[in-house]
Amino acid sequence: MEALIQQVVAGLANGGIYASMGLALVMIYQSTHHINFAQGEMAMFSTFIAWALLQAGWPYWGAFGATVLISFAGGLAIQRIILKPVEKAPVLTNVIVFIGLLVIFNSLAGWIFDHTIKPFPSPFPKFTGAGKLISGHDLGSIAVMLVVLALLYSFLRFTPAGLAMRAAAQNPESARLVGIRVSWMLGVGWGLSAAIGAVAGMMVAPVVYLDPNMMGGILLYGFAAALLGGIDNPWGAVIGGFIVGVLENLLGAYVIGTELKLTVALVLIVTILTIKPNGLFGKAVVTRV
């Protein structure tokens, strides 16, 4: 029983990471209908920035906050400079740009920080009560992810800028007619995605260690989370992330063993795409004409 609880908590911790990556993907997908394949590499690069700041002697939370801000600015800049010119271009052009970004970030990280695997600190105490069964980092990571989700939710739900972002994603033509600068909203969406990815990267790095290929598998899980929840539904992606995380851990521990865990994600993606293409919480807008 205790082992089961431990597996579930660890699953929720991973799930929070997948939920965040899924959310980052959905934020961009909603307004552009593109999957940003570079999302994982961007998160990895952000984590390297945090690592460099820590190496320079910054306190953990100072480096954390700075990394989030730098990532937001970086995401915004990428959209303004690289994506905006291809906004109206065919899907394939965008896919090529995304893959280009992926390769660039990956090689840039390898070139600047080299390919050796680096430890990355956790800001949380190593163990907490409950017979030392549950890791402090898992609990802390879940808490951080919940705070990020709550902040994002509040921003989208309760602020005028958040409302404008939702409007721009739903109906860009009408959004322009009420004076919303839609293209800038896409930029802010990229900034937010990059910032969320940065948090996910910093939370997962103490577990998987830091190297340029750290996020490859994790983005795949994030993608599975987004598909499971419904690629056009941010909160579906969050729930999807937690489901995938727990499922992965339980299957890994009791059914198929850890080697096949990534395969589970792939099988999940394919299964969802075949059975329920809109995901569990996909589009539920009622329209009457």
Place this chain on the structure above:
Amino acid sequence: MARLLEVRGLTAFYGETQALFGIDFDLEEGGITALLGANGAGKTTTLRALCGAVKMRGSVRFADQAIEGRATEDIARMGVAHVPDGRGTFSALTVEENLKLGAYTRRDRAGVAADMKRMYARFPRLKERRAQQAGTLSGGEQQMLAISRALMLRPRLLLLDEPSFGLAPLMVGEIFAILGEINREEGVSMLLVEQNASLALELAGHAYLLETGAIALSGPSAALRRDETVRKAYLGY
């Protein structure tokens, strides 16, 4: 009266296809001007061209400023509100959120709150449904919402694309009566696009008739109503 809108030699294109062939028209401040024409004549395209939402050439002056070539959102910020073809409702957002979005560019919070109240007073049905997803409203309610949302901008010019489309006659009467009221009481100028010519000629003081992307006829509404060709082709008597 001052001239609010002056359009000269307006052409518009969808890719290589030309939809407007050099249109001239004016709109007086405080008035209602109708743009009539059969389906496919280019009425919607004209409104889109004014808002910079379609590739266009020619000159468009609004309140003595050239607005051709400007971004749609900048034209909206100058005080041109557009109730588009198909109403353009944010269907997954609530009625209240739709209204808030209409006032997105305004910074006078108190004024926005007061205007929201006035919209609800004018359209009590919207008030009842304020927390409902806009997509669940009936066609008439959605049209009311689209008009209210446009008015939340406090526009100087309101562009209306077939507000009668798809609505029951009773609802059409109600909406046109309210449009007249808004024009008289608040002095909002309107460019009214309609296929339903008799309805539009009653509300508007001046009208232009569009045929395959060019102005075929124009004049005061009373004159157009008496015109032989208009009566036969568009009024049906």
